[in-house]
Every structure is written in structure tokens, then in C-alpha cells.
Amino acid sequence: MVLIFLLTEDVPVVYKEGQMKKKRGNKYLENYINGEMIGPESDTYIDNYNPATGAVYSFIPDSDKKDVAIAVKAADKAFNSWSQTPVDKRCRIMLRIADLIEQNLENLALAESIDNGKPLSLAKSIDIPRASANFRFFATGIMHFASESHIMENSAINYTNRKPLGVVGCISPWNLPLYLFTWKIAPAIATGNCVVAKPSEITPMTADLLSGICIEAGLPPGVLNIVHGYGHKVGKAITEHPKVKGISFTGGTKTGQEIAQVTAGTFKKLSLEMGGKNPNIIFADCNFDEMMRTTLRSSFSNQGQICLCGPRIFIEKPIYEKFKKEFVERTKKLKVGDPLSPKSRQGAVVSKEHFEKILYYIDLAKKEGGKILCGGKKATVTASRCKNGWFIEPTIIEGLPPKCRTNQEEIFGPVATIMPFERESEVIRYANSTPYGLSATIWTEDISKAHRTAALIEAGIIWVNCWLVRDLRTPFGGVKNSGMGREGGWEALRFFTEPQNVCVKLQ
Numbered sequence: 001m002v003l004i005f006l007l008t009e010d011v012p013v014v015y016k017e018g019q020m021k022k023k024r025g026n027k028y029l030e031n032y033i034n035g036e037m038i039g040p041e042s043d044t045y046i047d048n049y050n051p052a053t054g055a056v057y058s059f060i061p062d063s064d065k066k067d068v069a070i071a072v073k074a075a076d077k078a079f080n081s082w083s084q085t086p087v088d089k090r091c092r093i094m095l096r097i098a099d100l101i102e103q104n105l106e107n108l109a110l111a112e113s114i115d116n117g118k119p120l121s122l123a124k125s126i127d128i129p130r131a132s133a134n135f136r137f138f139a140t141g142i143m144h145f146a147s148e149s150h151i152m153e154n155s156a157i158n159y160t161n162r163k164p165l166g167v168v169g170c171i172s173p174w175n176l177p178l179y180l181f182t183w184k185i186a187p188a189i190a191t192g193n194c195v196v197a198k199p200s201e202i203t204p205m206t207a208d209l210l211s212g213i214c215i216e217a218g219l220p221p222g223v224l225n226i227v228h229g230y231g232h233k234v235g236k237a238i239t240e241h242p243k244v245k246g247i248s249f250t251g252g253t254k255t256g257q258e259i260a261q262v263t264a265g266t267f268k269k270l271s272l273e274m275g276g277k278n279p280n281i282i283f284a285d286c287n288f289d290e291m292m293r294t295t296l297r298s299s300f301s302n303q304g305q306i307c308l309c310g311p312r313i314f315i316e317k318p319i320y321e322k323f324k325k326e327f328v329e330r331t332k333k334l335k336v337g338d339p340l341s342p343k344s345r346q347g348a349v350v351s352k353e354h355f356e357k358i359l360y361y362i363d364l365a366k367k368e369g370g371k372i373l374c375g376g377k378k379a380t381v382t383a384s385r386c387k388n389g390w391f392i393e394p395t396i397i398e399g400l401p402p403k404c405r406t407n408q409e410e411i412f413g414p415v416a417t418i419m420p421f422e423r424e425s426e427v428i429r430y431a432n433s434t435p436y437g438l439s440a441t442i443w444t445e446d447i448s449k450a451h452r453t454a455a456l457i458e459a460g461i462i463w464v465n466c467w468l469v470r471d472l473r474t475p476f477g478g479v480k481n482s483g484m485g486r487e488g489g490w491e492a493l494r495f496f497t498e499p500q501n502v503c504v505k506l507q
Contacts, residue, residue: 027058029204031067031228032211034074035221041066046201046229051117051348052339054388060204063229065237068196071225072241075167075194078222083164083192085220087142090190094139096217101132101182104213108206112177113339115205117348117390118302120340131178131206137472138186138492145191145493156505162497164192165245165269169238171231173251174200174350175305175412181207184248187492189223196225196244198234200251202351231255239263246496249273250307253410253436253481260484271485271495273307273477275410276438279431280310280467281453284318286443287465292323296330298441298467300394303349304414308439308461308468312407313418314427320420324398327418328373331394338383346379348389349413355390358413362395365406370397370417402430410436424453432458438478441467460486 028045030037040061048058061067082090101108108131109123118127149159170184181199188195199207207226214224227234235255239247239262246269249259253274263270280298282291298310315323339347349355355378362376375395381387394414400406407417421427431440439461444450454462460478463469470476475486485495 029058029060029208029228030211031061031063031071032208032214032224032226033067033071034078034225035215035219037211040064040229041070048115048204049351050114050389051350052114052386052389052391054352054390057114058205060201061228062233063227064233067227067229068234068237068241071196071227072167072238072243074222075196075225076243078220079164079166079192079194082189082194082220082223085192090192091139091143093217093219094135094186094190097213097219098132098135098139100213100217101128101135101210104209105129105132108178108209110340111205111209112203113347115203116174116177117339117350118305119344119347121342121344122302122347127176127179128206130176131182133472134179134182134186138190141187141489141493142190145490152506154506156503158501158503161500161502162191162494163500164497166193167241167243168193168195168246168248168496169241169244170195170197171235171238171247171249171251172197172199174202175302175307177203178206178210180250181210183487184250185224187487188248188496189219191493191496193246193496194223194225196227196238196241198227198229198231198238201228201230204228235259236262242266245269247271248487248495256483269495271477271487272483273485273487274438274481274483275412275436276307276309276478276482277312277408277410277434277436278308278310278439278441278459279427279457280313280441281427281431281443282313282315282319282323283442283444283446283449284316285445285449286319287445288319288322290465291443292326292330294441294467295327296334299416300331300334300346300414301468303346303392304394304416305350305412306468307412310439310441310467311411311416312402312431312434313416314421314430315418316427317420317422320418324373324418328396331396332374334394336379336391336393337381338386341383346391346394346414348386348391350390352390354413355392358392358411358415361406361409361411361413362397362415365397365400365415365417368400368404368406370400370404370406372397373418375414402433408434424449428453428456432456435481436478437480438482439463 045059337344375393379391476488
């Protein structure tokens, strides 16, 4: 199968309701419901922008609760058959999806880069390979997912059934579109659930292409349904639907709080992975060269639009000035440019609204007394097609206290703050000062210090002398305002199933 992706961007922005079916072409995305590609019930569409050019280049279904109701009905109808499908058959279908993602890596990566603004090289090396790996991991994982039994000597034997929930909702964000979309869908369908999924309306393209892959792979109709549209329409309708038994959400803390409130009286299972304001703690006894290379990545990868980035950097005083000098020098060398150019290391941020938000926080940092060491403004990109794109220079700020708004609120952009510290107890207090608790990075060659510090950091994921090293078998998630529940490995398979104990009396 070959996926066709159009690069032309001369689509008219003005269109009228009711005229879509006459004008609709390949630039108009469709919902994937009950195994078919169909337009939204409203027959209206949302502009989809290319962040690198600032221009509309495709249109997204402006779906609502009517579309969600149709998708839930299809999922509910498919559930009985899919949940009874032998795990080896589910495994084979999912492995076929993984293979097709790999075969279409170039087109999927191109779509991801254009839709999100990230460098094409990043989409090729990380996003799309990980999407394939997600399907492959959970396809094989379900073959080894076992239940427990407990013997009561001379009395009874207990065994545990793990039954799929039924229809579940998967809502994913815009920063790692296909990567995180498949991270939720794969374990859900592996365990026998049927899914109604909502990709971000800001980056819908690879979810649309995944629809075609699922059809090609032979995934039965209704097992996966993809409904495009706004969160306040589609996401809300998925969350509120009485037949949706569980919600897996990744996105902003405010939206996660709203989901928790809406579902509080319904007792749906929830997995919420939300924001982060992660500390990067650098002790003087670190491997300086390795730390510096990795810190550059953990600060600015994907334009800082990764929930696991470490934008709050704490450096032990003896090496603070050395760190500052080299970090600024290396950051200035990061090439901000056309995401499609192999020379670009930084692309565009995802939307105009997000572009303006990041610049707001840079201005706030100045007002709070911060000194801009580099960056701090819109980046000038030489490619003529990118003259109206949303590019921001990688920015480093010093001189801010740990408790200021810039260091407490999630910016989610190419902005890092640096702060010196003297004692372990001091930096632990700084690290734990935010309402978030997703991840942290610790740099030291003293293993006792590493364990000691890690144990006291309030975060769900700790990296020692590395960053973003991910084993799909491990639990993933945060504490405090960063979320509830865990994804990954058996944790994901357990989330999408309900344990049932069966007690059989021994004769």
C-alpha cells in the first residue's frame, strides 16, 4: 500500500457550510468509523495549518456528539466478536499494522513534519519508528499476558480473569501525534477492547493515514474508530458517553481535571498523563561532556514540546559558570530552519496560539528579573516558504528564583532556565517546588548520591545520567498535577482490563 500525501498549500480558506461534499478532495480528511472513511455529520470542517508556513493546507472534520455516537455504536457492536477473537489472531493483525507503518515510514514522517512543524529527521528517527514499535510491543505482549491463581490448601482455588472493559476512549495530544496515539490504541485493542479515538485537531494527519493502514491490515470494522474535531465537542462527547467505560488521556492539566470532574460520578476508569515542569539536576561530579550533549537535547528536542523535557536546569555552583558558557555556545549553534531541510535541528512550534504563548512567557521572564542569555525572540528562517512560519529561537534564561511563574508554569517550548545550587537538600526542595511531578534527570558519578536524590524527588520517572531512555515494559506516568495512573508494559494491559476473581471449591 502507498499512502499519498499532498504538499500543495493553495487551498482556499473560505468555504461555506453544505458545500463540502461538492468540493471535497484529498485535502479533506475524514473520520474512520466502522471500517469506513466518512465525512462529519455536520458537513463542516476545520482549517489545518502548516506551522512552518502559517498557511492552511488541509481540512479536518468538525465532528460532534453525533459522530461520536455513531462511532460508539460501531465499537459496541464490534466488541463481542473482537473480545472473543483469539489473542494470536489479534497479534497477527496488530503486527501487520506495525509492518505497514514501517513500510510507509517516509510518507508518515513527511506528514508528521508538515503537520507538526518538527524536523523531518526527528519524525523519521523517533516518531514513526516508535509508533510501529508500540503496535509490535503490545501485539506480542498480549501473547504473554497471564492471569494469577491462588490455591487455598484443601479448600478452594482462586483464579483471576482479566476481561476487556468494552468501549474505551483514547484522547491524544499534538506534540508526538502518531507516537502517543498508538501508545494508547495498541494496548486497548490488544486486550480485546474496541476504541473511539480522538487525535489532536492541531495535528490530525498521521491519524488519518493510520486509518488507511488499519483497513489494509484487515482490522475488523468498529474495533478502532477515529473521530476528528475539537476537544470541547469530540473529546467531551467521548468522555460523557455512558457506553465508554474507560478514558486514556494525554494532554494539558486543565483538560485532565475537567475529564476527572465529568467522570467522577460515572466511575469510568481513568488514565491521565498531563503536564510537566521537569527538573534537570546537574552535580559537579557529573560526566560533563555527556551531560552537556544530553542536556541540549532534553531542553530543546521537538522545540521543547515534549512533556519529558527538562526546562528547569539546576547546576551545582562549582561548575555553574563553565556550564553556562558552553550551554549558551552550543544552543546558539542549533540550526532553526525549514523542518524539511536535513540541516535543521529546530523546526516550527505547532500553532500561532502556542507561538504567542511562548513569547508571552519569555516576556514574563524578563519582567520577573530574568536575563536572556540567548534567543528570546522569533527566529528568522532563510527558506522563503517559511517567512510566515511560527519559529522561535532556542532561549536560555538565568537570574530567576525557583518559585517565580516562569519556573512554576508549563511553557512547553524552546525555553530553558538555569539556576545554581549549593547543597543536595536545597536542590531537592527546588525540584519539588512545582505542582508537577512527571520526570526528573539527575547527573552524578556518585551512585549513592544518585539513589539518595532519586528517592526524594516527587516524580513518576527518574533518569540518572541519561534522558528519554525508554523501555516499553516499564510503567509511565506522573504524580501531583502531572497525572494519575500508569501506561506502558503490563500497566497498560491491566488498565484496559477488569480483574474478575473466580473461586472454585475443591472436592
